[in-house]
Amino acid sequence: MTLDPGSAAIIQLAWARRLGLDDDAFGAALASGERVVRADDSADRGVPPPLRQFRLVGPQWVIDAAAGIPDEEMAQHVTLLTLTRSRGGHGLGAAALFFADDLPLKQPAGEMTVSHGNPEAIELEGRCPPDDVNEVGLSDLENRYTIVHELEGRRVPLACGAYAEWEGLLAHLGVLVDPEWRRQGLGTLAASIAAHEALAAGLTLQWRTDVSNTGALALARKLGFSAGGIQTSVHLG
Numbered sequence: 001m002t003l004d005p006g007s008a009a010i011i012q013l014a015w016a017r018r019l020g021l022d023d024d025a026f027g028a029a030l031a032s033g034e035r036v037v038r039a040d041d042s043a044d045r046g047v048p049p050p051l052r053q054f055r056l057v058g059p060q061w062v063i064d065a066a067a068g069i070p071d072e073e074m075a076q077h078v079t080l081l082t083l084t085r086s087r088g089g090h091g092l093g094a095a096a097l098f099f100a101d102d103l104p105l106k107q108p109a110g111e112m113t114v115s116h117g118n119p120e121a122i123e124l125e126g127r128c129p130p131d132d133v134n135e136v137g138l139s140d141l142e143n144r145y146t147i148v149h150e151l152e153g154r155r156v157p158l159a160c161g162a163y164a165e166w167e168g169l170l171a172h173l174g175v176l177v178d179p180e181w182r183r184q185g186l187g188t189l190a191a192s193i194a195a196h197e198a199l200a201a202g203l204t205l206q207w208r209t210d211v212s213n214t215g216a217l218a219l220a221r222k223l224g225f226s227a228g229g230i231q232t233s234v235h236l237g
Helices: 005-018 025-032 060-066 077-087 118-126 130-136 186-200 214-223
Strands: 036-039 055-058 089-100 113-115 143-151 154-166 170-177 204-210 226-236
Touching (some): 055 060, 089 214, 118 143, 130 170, 143 186, 154 186, 186 214, 204 214
Antiparallel strands (some): 089 226, 143 154, 154 170
């Protein structure tokens, strides 16, 4: 699916506000052809943008060091890590960004129970590998929709689709599935539930996953998201 031009403007506005830039920062940069940057000595991450327009937020010395490096190179994790390693830079990896302003509705094969409570989501995290838990970050996604299975009088969480609202404009999505219940379509279903709740709230959808997470990348494409860019980050110790 392709994004409506108005949705692209919403995404740029949300990211501009997220990074402390002026609302019209991206439009001005497109008109001038200049790189979008913001010097912030309290910032510990350098971040290239979505929607194929490079931006960099970080301390002034990072911005100065990056001045002569083409955008294509700066978008690579190894470049940002090389620039910052002498100052204690610790790589946080590169993440693919996807966006959507509409998605096909996925219907369950039969009846199911969806919980909006926190206990089920917390229990689900305890059933999943720490790397998966850390990448999805359910604790930061306040709107949670957990598919549960009734077993011997208790509700067992199988999968959770969730989102956090960014700047009143974007729904930042995440999905977590019990390893024993993967490859059965539950991740797709949980993601669809959360996504359509967010769309009903008037939000544009955002999906972010590590570039090496083939399962999450495939799920984003299967759901109908459009690729939007790469976010590369380092932590400055």
